[in-house]
Amino acid sequence: MPARVSLKSLKRRGGLxxxxxxxxxxxxxxxxxFIDPQRSTLLYPKEYIEHRPGYRGFIVLIxxxxxxxxxxxxICPSAAMKMVRVTEVDPKHPDKPRQKQYPVIxxxxxxxxxxxxxxxxxxxxxxxxFQDVVYESLADMFLTLxxxxxxxxxxxxxxxxxxxxxxxEERGLIKRRR
Amino acid sequence: xxxxxxxxxxxxxxxxxILGFVGALLVAMVAIWFERKAAARVQRRIGPYWASPRLxxxxxxxxxxxxxxxQQVIIPTTVDKIAFLLTPVAVLVVTILPLAFIxxxxxxxxxxxxxxxxxxxxxxALTTLPPLLTVVLGWASSNKFSVIGSLRESYxxxxxxxxxxxxxxxxxxSTLSFNIVYIVEAQQPVKWxxxxxxxxxxxxxxxxxxxxxxxxxxxxxxEHEVVxxxxxxxxxxxxxxxxxGGYIRRFIxxxxxxxVFLGGWAPYTPxxxxxxxxxIPSLIVLVKASIVxxxxxxxxxxxxxxxxxxxxxxxxxxxxxxALLGLGWSIILAYMNLI
Numbered sequence: 066m067p068a069r070v071s072l073k074s075l076k077r078r079g080g081l082x083x084x085x086x087x088x089x090x091x092x093x094x095x096x097x098x099f100i101d102p103q104r105s106t107l108l109y110p111k112e113y114i115e116h117r118p119g120y121r122g123f124i125v126l127i128x129x130x131x132x133x134x135x136x137x138x139x140i141c142p143s144a145a146m147k148m149v150r151v152t153e154v155d156p157k158h159p160d161k162p163r164q165k166q167y168p169v170i171x172x173x174x175x176x177x178x179x180x181x182x183x184x185x186x187x188x189x190x191x192x193x194x195f196q197d198v199v200y201e202s203l204a205d206m207f208l209t210l211x212x213x214x215x216x217x218x219x220x221x222x223x224x225x226x227x228x229x230x231x232x233x234e235e236r237g238l239i240k241r242r243r
Numbered sequence: 244x245x246x247x248x249x250x251x252x253x254x255x256x257x258x259x260x261i262l263g264f265v266g267a268l269l270v271a272m273v274a275i276w277f278e279r280k281a282a283a284r285v286q287r288r289i290g291p292y293w294a295s296p297r298l299x300x301x302x303x304x305x306x307x308x309x310x311x312x313x314q315q316v317i318i319p320t321t322v323d324k325i326a327f328l329l330t331p332v333a334v335l336v337v338t339i340l341p342l343a344f345i346x347x348x349x350x351x352x353x354x355x356x357x358x359x360x361x362x363x364x365x366x367x368a369l370t371t372l373p374p375l376l377t378v379v380l381g382w383a384s385s386n387k388f389s390v391i392g393s394l395r396e397s398y399x400x401x402x403x404x405x406x407x408x409x410x411x412x413x414x415x416x417s418t419l420s421f422n423i424v425y426i427v428e429a430q431q432p433v434k435w436x437x438x439x440x441x442x443x444x445x446x447x448x449x450x451x452x453x454x455x456x457x458x459x460x461x462x463x464x465x466e467h468e469v470v471x472x473x474x475x476x477x478x479x480x481x482x483x484x485x486x487x488g489g490y491i492r493r494f495i496x497x498x499x500x501x502x503v504f505l506g507g508w509a510p511y512t513p514x515x516x517x518x519x520x521x522x523i524p525s526l527i528v529l530v531k532a533s534i535v536x537x538x539x540x541x542x543x544x545x546x547x548x549x550x551x552x553x554x555x556x557x558x559x560x561x562x563x564x565x566a567l568l569g570l571g572w573s574i575i576l577a578y579m580n581l582i
Contacts, residue, residue: 095285095545102284108292 105240107228113219115227115243116194121179123193124170126213130189133166137181137190145174146181149210169213172206195219249517257522258354267339270533271490272304278540285544314479319384322476326383331477331484334376338488341369341495345502347525349424349513354521361421366499367408373492374400374454377463380485381473392472395551396463400454402558407450407496409566413443414503417573417582427507429582435506439576443569444504449562451500452539453554455493462551494536501531 079087107114116122138146148166155163168181168190182190198217200206227243276291280299283290291300318324344366346357356362374396381393414436415421418429430436437444453460464472471477474485501507508524549557576582 091545095541098285098287099281099541099544102287104284104287104289106287106289108289 103236103239105230105238107240109225110221111225112228113195113197113221113225115229118194119192120194121177121182121192122196123198123217124175124179124182124190124213125193125216126168126210127189127191128167128210128214130187131167132187132189134186135166135168136184136186137168140180140184142178142180143174143176145171145176147171151210167210169210170208172200172208173203193217197221245516251517253517257525266529267342267491267494268487270494270536271487272308273533274490274494274536274540276301276304277537278543281537281541282544308483311483312480316479316481317476319386319476321385323383323385326379327476328481330376330380330383331481331488334373334380334488335484335491337369337372337376338492338495340372341366341499344369345495345498346424347502347508347528348521349428349508349524350515350520352520353517357424359422362423363412363415363421363426363499363503366423367411370492370495370499371400371404371408373488374404377473384473384476386475388469388471388475389473391469392463392475395469396456396473398551398555399456399462399558402555403450403454403562406446406558406562406566407454409563410443410447410450410569411499411503413440413447413566413570413573416570417576419577423502423507426503427509430506430509431512432510433506434582435504435509436573436582437504437506439582440504440569440573442565442572444500446562446566446569447500447504448535448539450558450566451493451496452542453558453562455489455496460546460549460554462549462554465548493539494532497532497535497539498528500535501528505531505535507531 133148135148138148146168149169150164150166152162152164155161177196179192182192193216197219229241229243231239231241233239276299280290291303294300294306295302318327344356344359344362346354346359346362348354349357351358359365377396378393381389381396384390414426417436417440418426420426420429456463461472463469464474469475474482477485508527511523511527513520513524
């Protein structure tokens with residue numbers, strides 16, 4: 066059986082006068098923005114966003130504070146963090162090597178939720194206030210323990226100037242130079 | 244002295260430079276650039292920028308053209324090959340054809356069409372040819388999106404070509420002549436028909452905007468519904484020909500509107516030598532036509548896209564009565580000797 070076709074028609078809103086008025090209003094808004102453009106595009110290599118404190122960017126490990134509790138690896142929702150076993154010198158008994166576990170991170174999986182930073186009992190993990198870092202290959206995104214302790218460089222800081230995005234009551238989202 | 248002037252302002256050369264292929268190409272480039280830039284300004288973006296920051300990113304159009312020329316042209320196995328390859332070229336040729344019958348100078352010496360009695364009628368008749376080729380284009384592609392696109396194109400041209408022709412012929416009714424030069428001279432100095440007969444002007448503007456499928460109203464090639472309408476199977480230089488053809492067609496309509504409604508070279512009285520009689524009048528017309536094209540481009544930023552049924556509804560319920568009213572008003576103008 067073929068599908069039943071029914072014609073739908075919407076009731077017209079307003080009359081001719083209403084149509085002319087709304088068209089003119091739309092054109093007036095367009096002309097207003099054309100004459101006084103309020104652009105908010107980020108000119109990326111020349112400008113960079115200066116994020117507020119508390120921004121969840123790249124995660125860096127402070128190895129000396131870590132107590133190997135593995136809470137960060139357990140809480141991680143995308144299983145980006147893993148514990149690795151490392152043989153190192155025990156500071157209390159310098160003649161006897163000891164084995165200890167430290168977290169490493171896989172940025173292919175990380176979703177920057179920041180749970181690991183929140184749960185860390187000794188604050189051994191912290192966020193950097195940026196995310197724009199480039200890796201040459203996917204294998205590089207699997208950080209080693211040494212790389213996880215270094216704060217990655219940010220090339221746009223050396224080239225550009227910082228800007229801040231703010232919400233204005235009348236104009237909406239605006240870009241402001243620092 | 245007179246010979247040197249004539250050599251500098253050698254009419255056939257300027258006809259090619261101002262109005263021929265080069266001029267049409269330049270206007271299409273500027274129109275595309277302005278369209279992107281104006282839409283970006285209104286929508287709080289920057290638009291093309293990094294290609295050449297000092298020129299406002301104009302070079303991106305040149306880069307696009309180089310890309311189109313060097314791109315691979317893919318010919319699918321299912322298409323009708325001869326029609327598929329020849330139609331884009333034919334579209335461009337037929338699109339430029341009306342320029343042969345549009346005089347930009349009142350003197351027969353510099354523009355032989357100037358004394359032709361039916362120039363407006365012939366130019367208008369020729370502007371209605373390219374949409375037919377667009378239908379052929381979609382049929383030759385033998386693709387469902389193309390066929391749907393050309394079906395939409397045929398709906399839109401049936402509705403809006405009628406309005407465009409009726410509205411642009413309204414000045415002929417009020418000046419009792421089909422000669423473009425006569426119509427322009429009747430509007431001297433500021434009795435422009437856009438002021439005396441705004442209804443017909445508005446109808447012509449609307450119909451040109453719709454029938455050339457200018458950007459907000461690109462019903463035949465709407466990206467979200469049918470991939471690129473009649474141009475789905477095209478790539479490389481053939482697609483560029485199709486796209487440029489649309490802009491050039493809009494420019495030619497804009498020239499006709501500038502001559503017929505906006506007074507052509509009206510505040511200026513052409514002299515006899517090549518500069519005052521030929522180059523200055525044609526440049527004035529060109530500037531007016533460019534302003535019309537740029538206003539049409541600006542509308543992209545303001546309006547959303549119409550559905551097909553909304554566009555046809557607007558054509559038959561709004562634009563056609565508007566054009567008929569304009570025609571009636573121009574007959575009243577002629578009867579009362581207002582022009």
